[in-house]
Amino acid sequence: MPAPAAFFLQETIEVEDLGGGIKRQILGFDESLMVVKVWFEEGSIGYLHRHPHTQVSYVESGEFEVQVGGHKKILKAGDSFYIAPNMEHGAVCKKSGVLIDTFSPYREEFLDKEIG
Template sequence: MLQGKTFLKEKESAWEDAGEGITRKITGHNSQMMMVKVKFEKGAIGFVHDHFHTQSSYVASGKFKITIDGQSEILEKGDTFFVQPNLKHGAECLEAGILIDVFSPVREDFL
């Protein structure tokens, strides 16, 4: 897939459906780390879930209600959040936008 690529241009990869109102694009990965752009339509929900990966996310655009381990915050462009392994977390899109998610190790389930 994208493993081993040094440069990736936006127009060279396609968005894939990730659920109602959500699409994603893997922007690079190796066995230790993965970066993913996740595009949300207004009102789309990233349902509460957990995984063993460490996750760090950047709000590239839009406005989101992010819930981590039962605590919620409204985040906007330029804000970030960090999810420790196995914590329940989710997102509600309040204004259409994009999250940039980084996972360690790689999310094999996305490949």
């Protein structure tokens, strides 16, 4: 991977439509860390899944029913949640909103082309 860019300007970064009312924008990354902004329409679902990355997500806006390791909680703007590597997790958007996801190490599969 080439050296990461120092600055990522929102208007120059592609927003990827993932379908099902979910869009994603990679805000910055290097080999050890990635920050991603994810928009959810009301009713959209981040289906239960797992990955080997550590994840911390911040609820920027909206309301989400988040499930981590079999435990569910309603989270609103200002709340956050932690996901250990390989822990099953998912979310249902109750009110349209945005999550800011951080991953360590970076999600290589999110990069289908270079950014920055």
